[in-house]
Amino acid sequence: MHNHQNRKSAGETNFGGRAWLRALLAAGLALPLMFGPTLVASAPNRPGAQGHAAIGSAAVDDARQLAADREPGTWMSAGRTYDEQRYSPLTVIDKANVKQLGLAWYGDIDTERGQEATPVVVDGVLYVTSAWSMVKAFDARTGRKLWEYDPKVDRATGQIACCDVVNRGVAAWKGRIYLGALDGRLIALDGRTGKVDWSVQTTDPKQPYTITQVPRVVKGMVIIGNAGAEYTCRGYVSAYDAATGKLRWRFYTVPAAPGDPTNTPLLDKAARTWSGEFWKFGGGATAWDTILYDPKTDLIYFGTGNGLSWSREIRSPGGGDNLFVSSIIAVKAETGRYVWHFQEVPGDQWDYDNTNPMMTADLKIGGKPRHVLMQAPKTGFFYVWDAATGKLLSAARFAPANWASKIDLKTGRPVENPGARYTAAKAVIVYPAPLGAHNWHPMSFSPRTGLVYIPVTENSTGFAGVKPDGFKTNSRTYNTGTVSFSDEITRLYAQPGAPARGNIRSYLQAWNPVTGREAWRVPDKDYGASGTMVTASDIVFSGNWSGEFTALDARTGQRLWAGPTQATVVAAPSTYTIAGEQYVAILVGARGLPPGQARTSAVSANNSRILVFKLGGQAQLPSAAVKAAGATSHTLNPPLMSGTNEQVIDGQAIYGRYCSGCHGAGGVAEKTIPDLRYSTTLHSLADWNAIVLGGARADKGMVSFKSILADGEAEAILHYIVSQANKDKATEEAAAKTGR
C-alpha cells in the first residue's frame, strides 16, 4: 500500500517547513529511518520503529521510558509517557493531509464484550488486549498476527465484574508484556512469543476481586490495583518485582477490623473517620483504574473508588469522611510509603469513584510555572493540584452537577447541596449519575494548545438507601445498599424542573485547565464516551458511538476527517511511525452496534477489531452482513402477563439486586449483554430456568444463580421482565399511533 501519492504527501508534509523542524527536533534516534520514501521501500526488514531494538524485543526500561519524547514514533506505555498526557509529538499526519487517512490494516478481535484497551506499540509490534483479558500481538506495519494469549479466565468471573469483563491494556518492560487478568492474576508474558514467564495471584481468589486496569511498570516494579467495591472487597495497590513477580509492597486504601495486622498507624487514624462495624461490608475504595508515576516528584498516584456500601447510612451509620474512599493517594515509588492524600468526595455515597485518568503537566498558573497533577473525575469538577504536595490549585466545574455547588479551595471540600444526600427514608435525584461526567475513558492534553480533551457525558439518577437494619452482603452480587427505581423517585422526576432521567447527552470537550473554562465542545450524535489522543499537528483523534473514528482540529473542534469503524468506540487511540509512515491505531467494539450498523464480523457480534489507519491506506472493512446465530429479535414480542402483582414487584427488586448490573437498569440493556425484554426465553419458564438456574449459558458469562436465588425468585424476575416488556410495547404502539 505504498502508493506513489501516499509517499509523496507523507514526504512533503513531514520534511517541509516547520513540520520538518519539529520532526527533526523530536525524532532523535528515529531520524535515519524517517528520511524519505526510498528508505521506506528499501528497508522492509527493519520494521522496528526506531531501528535500535529487534522486532518484538519490548526493550523498554527506565531510561527509554523517561526519554520517550526522543522516540515519538513509539507508544511504549498506555499513556505513552509517564505523565500520561496521551500527546504524540508526531506530525507526519497533519491538518492538510489528514483527509487522506485510510485503513492500513485491521485485525479481528474474537470477543463480544467491551473493548477498552489502548494499543501499546514498541519495537515494531502492536500489543492490544480485549475483553476477557486476552492479548494479541500484531506486526505493527503489516497487521500480521504474531501471537495471541488467552489466560482462560473462568467465565463465572463475569458475575463479579461490576462493569463488564473489560481490560485496558498491557505494559512492556525488558522483553516482557504485563497483563492484569480479570480473575486477579498478574501475568508476565514473553514479548516475542506470548508464552507465560511468570504469573502471580494478586488477590484472594475466594474474594470477588477483579482487575481491568493497565499495569504500570515503575523502577523495575509492576504496580497493580483491583476492583470489587460493589461486592465485598477492600481496596489495595501492590508492587511486584517485574523480573520475578515477588511482592515488594502493598498499600491498603481503607482500614480493616480493629487489630487486623494489615492496619498501619495511618489506617488506624483513618478508622476514626468511620463509624460502626464498617469492615463487615468490606470497605471498598478499590483503585481500579489510573496509577500514575511522576519522575519529577518520584511519587506514584492512584485514585480510589466508592465505599462499600454506597449508602453511607449503612456502611458508617454515624457519618464521617470514611478515609480513603474517593480520594487521590500519593505514595513513594520504591516503598509505597504514604506521602499525601486528597479526598475529593468525603463520605461519598453517589459512587463518585476518583479512579479516573490523571496526568501530570507543567502549567503556568497566575504567571508562575507549576508542576501539577490533573483529573476530570465523575463529579463534574476539574481538579488541578500541586503534584508534589497535593495542594489544591483549582477545581472548576466542567459539567453540570447538582450534588455540590463548588469546591472550597481553602479546605478542598465540596460545598454539598443540602438536598444531595439520600437515606432509606429520603430519595434524591443526583447528577452526575454513577457513570459520571467523565469515567475511565482516557483524556489527553496538548502542551501546544494548553487544552485537555475530555469525553464528557451528562446523566442523572435517582437514589434512595435500603434500610440499614438487617442489611446483608453477598459476595457474588452488588451490595450498593441503594435503589434507583421507586415510586418516590418516579415522582421526583415528574416534578417541574427535574432533569432528564438516565443518559442525557455527551460531547468532546476542550478544557483549559489554567482558566478553568471550556474552549470548545463537539456534541455527539449518539450518546457515549470514547477516549482521546492529541498530536503535535494539533489534531485530536477520537472515536464515537455512531461508528466513526474522527480527527478534529485541536484548536477549534472543527471536524477534519472521519472514517467508519462499524463498531461502537470506547477505547483511546495511539499513534506510531514505522519507516517514516505515521499510523493511528484504535481498538473498537462495545455495547452493541452503532445505529443502523450490520454485523460484519464472524467472530464478534460487536464488530470488535483493531483498526490501524495511515495516509493513503487502502484496506477495506468487510461490507457483507454476517448472520448472527441465535440473535435476539429487535421487536418486543413478550407473552401476555401471567404473573401476580406480588411476583412483578418482587421480581423488580430481585432483578435490581442481581441482574441489572449486567442486563441494565429497568430491564433496558445498555451493554453488550442481551436486553431481556426482547428475549425469546420469556415464552418458556423452562428455557428461562435452564439459563438462570441451570447455567446453560455459563460459558458465555451468564452464570447460574441457583445458589443465590430463593425458590420462585427466578420466576418472579421473569414476570417482572414480561411486565416491563408489555408496558414498553404498549408505549411503542401508542407512540406509533400518534406518530411521535
Ligand code: HEC
Ligand atoms: C455478570 C453479568 C450477568 C448477570 C449479573 C446476569 N446475566 Fe444474564 N446474561 C449475561 C450474559 C453475558 C448473557 C448472554 C449469554 C450469551 O451470549 O448467550 C446473558 C443472558 C441471559 C439470558 C438469555 C437471554 C437470551 O435471550 O439470549 C437470560 C434469560 C438471562 N441472562 C437472565 C438473567 C437473570 C434473570 C439474571 C439475574 C438473576 C441475570 N441474567 C444476571 C450476563 C449476566
